[in-house]
Amino acid sequence: MSKTLFEKICDREIPAEIVYEDELCVAFKDIHPQAPVHIQLVPRKAITMLSNAESSDQALLGHLLLTAPKIAAAQGYPDAFRLAINNGAAVGQSVFHLHVHILAGRPFKWPPG
Ligand code: 5GP
DSSP states (O other): OOOHHHHHHHHSSSSOOOOEEEESEEEEOOOSSSEEEEEEEEEEOSOOOGGGOGGGGGGHHHHHHHHHHHHOOOOOOOHHOOEOOOOGGGTTTOOOSSOOEEEESSSSSSSSO
């Protein structure tokens, strides 16, 4: 199977401004930022979307949630950030490799649009 866009970024085949990486995940700045801080946190494993994750991915998903606050803190926002996961084209997913949007640095409305 061909690599996803985000796999290519993880493997440094496509350039991106990587701000964090470890053995399980990579985080890089979004190419079209929607906030002063807008980072994509992606697992190295190419899970298409959250609803396709399996029980064997439990530790990986937990790792993403525990890592996101550390990345937000490193960007200067330890306690004021929003995480978003779009699951499916109907709600705005455009890259079919699971990713957590980390957004910070401006006010955010609720409910989201
Ligand atoms: P989605 O709409 O799937 O939830 O989010 C995909 C995100 O990936 C968007 O915020 C989009 O700007 C970002 N994105 C798409 N292509 C690239 C790329 O080539 N490089 C980077 N850094 N971000 C990308």
